[in-house]
Amino acid sequence: MTVSTQIQLVRRPVGTPTPEDFATVTVDLPALDDGEVRVRNEYVSVDPYMRGRMNDSRSYVAPFGLNETMTGGAVGRVTESASATLPVGTAVLHGYGWRDVAQGPAAQFSPLPETDLPLSVFLGAAGMTGLTAYAGLKRVAGLKEGDVVFISGAAGAVGSIAGQVARKLGASRVIGSAGSAEKVALLKEKYGYDDAFNYKDAPVRRQLRDLTPDGIDVYFDNVGGDHLEAAIDRLNTGGRAALCGAISQYNDTERAPGPDNLGNLVTRSLNLEGFIVGRHQDLQAEFAERMTGWLADGSIVFDETVVDGIGNAVGAFLDMMNGANTGKMLVRA
Structure with a gap:
């Protein structure tokens, strides 16, 4: 059985969030059902919009549930697969962030191209x-x-x-x-x-x-x-x-x-x-083609602030909200 370390929201913040608003838990993942994959996350994104999801209020995305693992962007590689579309080793982008190991239907994981750039770029400049x-x-x-x-x-x-x-x-x-x-x-x-x-x-x-x-x-x-x-x-x-x-x-x-x-x-x-x-996903193909070229020729550059360990994700989020990052804030899971 695989154990996944995950971050949950246990209390809705009032004002500035504190570490006490979150909990780190371990979850035993069940065997894969047909059509599912298991992914070892390499990088997890923490973003300003997530602060709004911590409130129980109307927004463009549903709020995080209390005592439930939070979600967000992440990239990683398939480590186990019960899906013909995503074999083991495939690099994927998905929404099962705030954890080190993710599992779910293959349709919820998007395969990524193999490039000379780090996978993290698909959460940042190319994402x-x-x-x-x-x-x-x-x-x-x-x-x-x-x-x-x-x-x-x-x-x-x-x-x-x-x-x-x-x-x-x-x-x-x-x-x-x-x-x-x-x-x-x-x-x-x-x-x-x-x-x-x-x-x-x-x-x-x-x-x-x-x-x-x-x-x-x-x-x-x-x-x-x-x-x-x-x-x-x-x-x-x-x-x-x-x-x-x-x-x-x-x-x-x-x-x-x-x-x-x-x-x-x-x-x-x-x-x-x-x-x-x-609401502007129709620009994705055009954007991807142009940004890939700009990154490849070095005419667009990027920075990342990387915090190691899923257990430090809350600290990374709080630091990002206080402007401690340069470029994209990421957690190396």
Whole structure:
């Protein structure tokens, strides 16, 4: 019998989650039924959207159940198979995260191509993370040749890819925000940002204004709050914003006040659109072809912050929510 170490939510967090909201359990996996596979996870993804799933509230995805193993993106290899479609050794992408060994119907596991890149890239730049950046900029914001683009949370999983994708799609200038001087330097020296600022140094409104004397045309929002307000100030007439996340507000226990400058949406004919990457899966084939090429030729680069051991997944998640990661936060199961 195979034992799987898994992470469960045992208490709904109030405000910032704590380790006591989770439990690590071991589960004896039964023998495979016909058509099932068993997978040894290599990497498990922890992502900001998972904070919302810890609340018992309406969202675009069902909340985690209490005293049930959480789910999320993961990659690994088939170690046992009762399915002709996924033989032992096949690399797969699936939704049975937050555990070291996964088991289920073969249809719930997607085979991955064998490349020179690590499997983890299919959770990051070549996976949902990269597609989020691509869909948000290309379709939601309608990025055009010559646009000036501002990206918040630019050193995170999505932001670090979004800045590079913006350049590939024709942006004339890309500006980003991050939470440390080291990350600001990384944005400019590695990820191709023309300029960047540390949002902790001074009010975001002031810093963005000083860096964008001619305004911005596109805003990709990962942060919300003061970053969204600042972007609305700087958006030119006809400007577009793709609202991907609002990590600055995920742990709030009271409703945050809205931006004080929403009148600009009318006077400047602005378009602000929230989006969920799952509703843009029709772009997957196009994205995969382009991103595979960009990664292969080195014109898009990526970083990963990797924490070892499924037992440390909660700590990795909490660190990610506090901005401790550069690029994609992963747990090596």
